[in-house]
Amino acid sequence: MPKKKVSIKPGPMLYPLPAVMVTVGDMEENNIITIAWTGIINTSPPMTYISVKKSRHSHDILSRSREFVINLTTEKTVKATDYVGVKSGRDVDKFKEMSLTPIKADIVKAPMIEEAPINLECKVFEIKELPSHDMFLAEIVAVHIDEDLIDEKGKYCFEDAGLIAFNHGSYYKLSNRKIGGFGYSIMKNKTKKKLAKK
Ligand SMILES: Cc1cc2nc3c(=O)[nH]c(=O)nc-3n(C[C@H](O)[C@H](O)[C@H](O)COP(=O)(O)O)c2cc1C
Incomplete structure (x- = not known):
C-alpha cells in the first residue's frame, strides 16, 4: 500500500533548525x-x-551596527534561548535576567555569550527586505569554540557540546550517537577500517 500524503497549508516547514541566540550591540547597549x-x-x-522582523528591538540595533554574533544553544541554555525569544530588550536586560555573561568578541563590537560553546562573529554585507522579515546576509569573520571541545588530536568534538534543535515549535536535544558520517554511504571497507584505527 503506498503511504498516504496529506497536502497542508504552505508554511515554513523546514525542520529541524537551529534556534540560536544572536547578540547585538556594543558591550554597553547589548x-x-x-x-x-x-x-x-x-x-x-563562510557566509550566513x-x-x-522590523518590529524587533534587535532590528534597530542591527541596522545601525551591521554586526552580530551567533551563539549556539545547548541543553544548559535552552530556557534562556526561549526567554530571549519571548521578551524584548526594550523592556528587560536579557543578559541579567538569564544570568548570561557578555564577553568581548575579537572583531565585532557585539558581545559573545560566554555560556555558548560556539560563537560566530558576523559582519553584515547586505540587507534584503522580504515581506515579513529583513534578511541580514553576513560574512562569518571569526569563530570561537570552548577549549574542551577540542580533543588531544585537535579534532573539534561538536557532538559533545549538548547542542539543541528547534522542530516545529519545540526544542529537542541532539543525541551524540553517530548514525553516519559525510560520505559513509559510498565508503570502501578498506577506508572504513583505516578510519576506525584512527
Ligand atoms: C524559537 C524562536 C525562534 C525565533 N526566531 C525568530 C526569527 O528567526 N526571526 C525573528 O525576527 N524573530 C524570531 N523569534 C522571535 C524573537 O526572538 C522575539 O520576538 C524577541 O522577543 C525579540 O527580541 P527583541 O525585541 O529584544 O529584539 C523567535 C523566537 C523563538 C522563541
Whole structure:
C-alpha cells in the first residue's frame, strides 16, 4: 500500500533548525534575540544570514551596527534561548535576567555569550527586505569554540557540546550517537577500517 500524503497549508516547514541566540550591540547597549530563520549560504568565505522582523528591538540595533554574533544553544541554555525569544530588550536586560555573561568578541563590537560553546562573529554585507522579515546576509569573520571541545588530536568534538534543535515549535536535544558520517554511504571497507584505527 503506498503511504498516504496529506497536502497542508504552505508554511515554513523546514525542520529541524537551529534556534540560536544572536547578540547585538556594543558591550554597553547589548541585546539578545532568538533566531530560527538562519543558515549557511556560502562555504568560502563562510557566509550566513539571519531573518529579523522590523518590529524587533534587535532590528534597530542591527541596522545601525551591521554586526552580530551567533551563539549556539545547548541543553544548559535552552530556557534562556526561549526567554530571549519571548521578551524584548526594550523592556528587560536579557543578559541579567538569564544570568548570561557578555564577553568581548575579537572583531565585532557585539558581545559573545560566554555560556555558548560556539560563537560566530558576523559582519553584515547586505540587507534584503522580504515581506515579513529583513534578511541580514553576513560574512562569518571569526569563530570561537570552548577549549574542551577540542580533543588531544585537535579534532573539534561538536557532538559533545549538548547542542539543541528547534522542530516545529519545540526544542529537542541532539543525541551524540553517530548514525553516519559525510560520505559513509559510498565508503570502501578498506577506508572504513583505516578510519576506525584512527
Ligand atoms: C524559537 C524562536 C525562534 C525565533 N526566531 C525568530 C526569527 O528567526 N526571526 C525573528 O525576527 N524573530 C524570531 N523569534 C522571535 C524573537 O526572538 C522575539 O520576538 C524577541 O522577543 C525579540 O527580541 P527583541 O525585541 O529584544 O529584539 C523567535 C523566537 C523563538 C522563541
